[in-house]
Amino acid sequence: MPTQTKQFSYWHPHPAVTTDIVIFTIREEKLQLLLIRRRNPPFQGGWALPGGFLNMDEDLADCAKRELEEETGIKNVYLEQLYTFGKHDRDPRERVISVAYYALIPSDRLTLQPASDATDAGWFAYDELPDLAFDHREIAEQAHERLVAKLDYSTIAFQFLPKQFTLSELQDVYETIRSEPMDKRNFRKWIVARNLIEATGNERRNGSHRPAQLFRTKRPGRVEIIR
Amino acid sequence: MPTQTKQFSYWHPHPAVTTDIVIFTIREEKLQLLLIRRRNPPFQGGWALPGGFLNMDEDLADCAKRELEEETGIKNVYLEQLYTFGKHDRDPRERVISVAYYALIPSDRLTLQPASDATDAGWFAYDELPDLAFDHREIAEQAHERLVAKLDYSTIAFQFLPKQFTLSELQDVYETIRSEPMDKRNFRKWIVARNLIEATGNERRNGSHRPAQLFRTKRPGRVEIIR
DNA sequence: CCAAAAGTGTTGTTTATACACCCATGT
DNA sequence: ACATGGGTGTATAAACAACACTTTTGG
Numbered sequence: 001m002p003t004q005t006k007q008f009s010y011w012h013p014h015p016a017v018t019t020d021i022v023i024f025t026i027r028e029e030k031l032q033l034l035l036i037r038r039r040n041p042p043f044q045g046g047w048a049l050p051g052g053f054l055n056m057d058e059d060l061a062d063c064a065k066r067e068l069e070e071e072t073g074i075k076n077v078y079l080e081q082l083y084t085f086g087k088h089d090r091d092p093r094e095r096v097i098s099v100a101y102y103a104l105i106p107s108d109r110l111t112l113q114p115a116s117d118a119t120d121a122g123w124f125a126y127d128e129l130p131d132l133a134f135d136h137r138e139i140a141e142q143a144h145e146r147l148v149a150k151l152d153y154s155t156i157a158f159q160f161l162p163k164q165f166t167l168s169e170l171q172d173v174y175e176t177i178r179s180e181p182m183d184k185r186n187f188r189k190w191i192v193a194r195n196l197i198e199a200t201g202n203e204r205r206n207g208s209h210r211p212a213q214l215f216r217t218k219r220p221g222r223v224e225i226i227r
Numbered sequence: 228m229p230t231q232t233k234q235f236s237y238w239h240p241h242p243a244v245t246t247d248i249v250i251f252t253i254r255e256e257k258l259q260l261l262l263i264r265r266r267n268p269p270f271q272g273g274w275a276l277p278g279g280f281l282n283m284d285e286d287l288a289d290c291a292k293r294e295l296e297e298e299t300g301i302k303n304v305y306l307e308q309l310y311t312f313g314k315h316d317r318d319p320r321e322r323v324i325s326v327a328y329y330a331l332i333p334s335d336r337l338t339l340q341p342a343s344d345a346t347d348a349g350w351f352a353y354d355e356l357p358d359l360a361f362d363h364r365e366i367a368e369q370a371h372e373r374l375v376a377k378l379d380y381s382t383i384a385f386q387f388l389p390k391q392f393t394l395s396e397l398q399d400v401y402e403t404i405r406s407e408p409m410d411k412r413n414f415r416k417w418i419v420a421r422n423l424i425e426a427t428g429n430e431r432r433n434g435s436h437r438p439a440q441l442f443r444t445k446r447p448g449r450v451e452i453i454r
Numbered sequence: 455c456c457a458a459a460a461g462t463g464t465t466g467t468t469t470a471t472a473c474a475c476c477c478a479t480g481t
Numbered sequence: 482a483c484a485t486g487g488g489t490g491t492a493t494a495a496a497c498a499a500c501a502c503t504t505t506t507g508g
Contacts, residue, residue, distance in 0.1 A: 009233035014241035014282045017313075017324055056240045056322050060313030084311040084326050086244075086287030095283050097244055097324070099311050168487075185489070186471065193469090208480030209485040322506065395460075412462070420496090435507030436459040 015095035019064040020051030022143035025105040032123040043133035064101040073113025078104045102143040104159040145180050160218050166212035182183040236318040242322040247278030249370035252332040259350040270360035293330040299339025305331045327372040331386040382451050385444050393439035428454040
């Protein structure tokens with residue numbers, strides 16, 4: 001291997017391109033994100049965002065989807081490009097441009113398939129993150145900022161919930177991500193006025209209290225700009 | 228040259244990385260953007276966004292700034308990362324990832340220094356763009372979308388104006404970009420309530436009519452999120 | 455005195471906020 | 482019967498939208 005010639009040659013220098021993914025979910029009443037332990041230097045043994053190198057025949061978003069599936073076994077979740085991080089010294093090995101994405105995992109799809117390469121992975125509360133490799137903390141913070149902002153003006157919150165959900169569960173999503181309580185009556189008036197959800201007719205009986213109506217989004221799968 | 232060996236070799240294939248820049252200004256009552264004519268294939272002779280390859284020792288934003296200065300001679304204007312375009316077939320020559328930026332040029336800094344390489348360049352009204360090379364139309368449209376959105380919730384509009392400006396000029400920026408008229412009294416109430424500008428004490432006498440007060444932004448240079 | 459752009463208030467409507475009690479259920 | 486979370490209305494304040502005339506200047 002070391003004596004073999006490098007096969008890929010160019011007239012001008014090229015940087016490496018990776019995608020890194022900030023994978024959010026809500027677990028145990030907290031906003032959490034998925035980290036994997038690095039098996040190789042640099043930052044060997046440290047925590048990092050899942051991600052990897054772009055293949056030459058795949059679109060950027062497909063690369064992010066592939067990495068997401070490889071690390072978690074999860075497909076078909078909301079995935080959005082966040083920002084591209086390209087400081088010249090962000091990776092000590094070579095010049096690496098990272099196109100960051102973020103993904104939202106509904107709370108009923110949390111059973112992660114351990115990654116094929118047996119790397120260990122874990123969920124971490126967003127406000128108790130360990131040290132992260134590279135500039136991954138900056139990436140995570142920027143993703144969080146975007147998420148908080150999008151709660152206000154888009155239907156992104158539904159992506160954390162199963163197809164059917166109660167209004168209290170929906171309110172919990174908002175409160176958890178914003179870390180602040182909201183008034184129940186005002187929240188319900190607000191969401192109903194947006195005309196985004198409808199009652200399914202079903203109800204959920206949970207504990208020793210009145211059952212809750214179940215709702216669904218009128219346009220499932222789509223994240224729309226509201227307001 | 229063709230018989231010389233390619234100097235830059237890697238164990239894995241690497242894409243090329245470019246930055247492309249959507250340069251907006253307001254000229255002749257219209258939102259316009261700067262295009263350059265391509266001297267080489269593909270799309271030789273066609274119009275394209277200014278941009279170019281990333282150097283290995285420069286940050287992404289510095290690459291965009293450099294290209295901006297090379298094409299227009301303009302420095303120190305508002306520049307923001309837009310999105311990264313990475314479809315695998317977006318460039319017929321090789322795999323190219325384009326990190327797109329957009330820049331806003333104040334109306335008093337429009338005298339372009341012809342680019343050092345004598346490429347011809349020109350301003351085009353946004354709603355009368357010619358055919359563009361690669362996926363550059365998509366990039367331009369996405370930049371326009373972002374610009375329209377940011378008018379509402381940031382102080383980006385000031386970036387189109389000189390340090391001192393009248394309220395009518397400011398309103399014109401909003402109207403031109405949105406392509407719709409606004410009520411003068413409501414606009415003035417709104418902008419004053421935001422507490423972003425202050426009168427300079429100077430006034431401008433223009434034609435045969437009442438002179439207008441000149442204002443400045445309280446925090447020049449900074450684009451802030453408002454609302 | 456005329457043309458042209460600058461400047462200025464009021465009213466009605468919509469949207470946001472604050473706030474407390476009854477309801478249906480399981481144990 | 483009680484504990485638990487589900488569900489509901491009203492009053493006040495703030496933001497937004499519609500709308501027309503007077504002022505100052507140059508020619």
